[in-house]
Amino acid sequence: MRSPKDFFAPLALGAPAPVREIPVTPSRMIHFFDPGNEKMAAKVPDIAKKVDVLLGNLEDAVRADRKEAARAGLVAIAKANDFGKTQLWTRVNSLDSPWVLDDLVTLVTEIGDKLDVIMVPKVEGAQDIHYVDRLLAQLEARAGLTKPLLVHAILETASGVANVEEIAGASPRMQGISLGPADLAASRRMKTTRVGGGHPGYLVRTDPTGEDLTEGRTTYQQDLWHYTVARMVDACAMHGILPYYGPFGDIRDVVACEDQFRNAFLLGCVGAWSLHPVQIDIAKKVFSPAPSDVAWARKVIAEMGDGTGAVMIDGKMQDDASVKQCRVVAELADALAA
Numbered sequence: 001m002r003s004p005k006d007f008f009a010p011l012a013l014g015a016p017a018p019v020r021e022i023p024v025t026p027s028r029m030i031h032f033f034d035p036g037n038e039k040m041a042a043k044v045p046d047i048a049k050k051v052d053v054l055l056g057n058l059e060d061a062v063r064a065d066r067k068e069a070a071r072a073g074l075v076a077i078a079k080a081n082d083f084g085k086t087q088l089w090t091r092v093n094s095l096d097s098p099w100v101l102d103d104l105v106t107l108v109t110e111i112g113d114k115l116d117v118i119m120v121p122k123v124e125g126a127q128d129i130h131y132v133d134r135l136l137a138q139l140e141a142r143a144g145l146t147k148p149l150l151v152h153a154i155l156e157t158a159s160g161v162a163n164v165e166e167i168a169g170a171s172p173r174m175q176g177i178s179l180g181p182a183d184l185a186a187s188r189r190m191k192t193t194r195v196g197g198g199h200p201g202y203l204v205r206t207d208p209t210g211e212d213l214t215e216g217r218t219t220y221q222q223d224l225w226h227y228t229v230a231r232m233v234d235a236c237a238m239h240g241i242l243p244y245y246g247p248f249g250d251i252r253d254v255v256a257c258e259d260q261f262r263n264a265f266l267l268g269c270v271g272a273w274s275l276h277p278v279q280i281d282i283a284k285k286v287f288s289p290a291p292s293d294v295a296w297a298r299k300v301i302a303e304m305g306d307g308t309g310a311v312m313i314d315g316k317m318q319d320d321a322s323v324k325q326c327r328v329v330a331e332l333a334d335a336l337a338a
């Protein structure tokens, strides 16, 4: 891990950032709230006890005439509360908006010591991260902050997806990347109007010859986001930062939400956004490894001794690679229990 002062060092534009390990602080659910909504803001201290990350949202879903109220609300909430181990993040407005400069200047100056991560929407390429990185360095130096703010990018434009590797490695401040399926669908001109999740029309059908190996189930819905999540996970793993699934908009469909979150978890994501309290428990369940998986992982690790060679456990072959997989599960369980 680089020392905090490295974050203030001038960044050579275009130079690849060194690979580093981000400490695994739990961030299974990034819980969104509108800081300008007084009813929602009043619930924040209670919600903070149930979530890993609280995020004061200033961007989409906040009306243009409520942007300043949201920003001021977040400053007031951060100053009035100590959320303990729960991280406080914000999503600022996009870099092409008239609000983002005031968002960054105000938040870093007023509550830079309370914020952990700044989520930047609609990131198109490394240049967007370089801009935010430089501006943060200037604002932090002026405010006398000693803990550097980290940056999280939302992957939600076609060009962002094309540039995801360079985005992930654009700055030592990079903490992670979230899939933004709603904006991404619009940017790609996909034909779904849903916020995340699947689509009943995106499916595979069994062969019309009548051969049915599926015990009567003739169609399966496919994961619309598989390709992007997999690309994002690879880019994040390559640069030692964390990948997340973003929003699931159909709050009532808890089953589909859990399925979507689980697909992302199995592919390597460490968390997802929660847009409603009902999604907090779903994310907690899905992004914490199941006790039976943890027990199995520990058994393989124990029986593999120094981690080399091969053993048979319950009829399954285990070797150096499977022990590495098992360590991922066991280490996650340990980090969540700490």
Ligand code: GLV
Pocket: 060, 121, 154, 156, 179, 180, 181, 182, 183, 184, 195, 196, 246, 247
């Ligand atoms: C999130 O911001 C999305 O566009 O899905």
Ligand code: MG
Pocket: 060, 121, 154, 156, 180, 182, 183
């Ligand atoms: Mg979006």
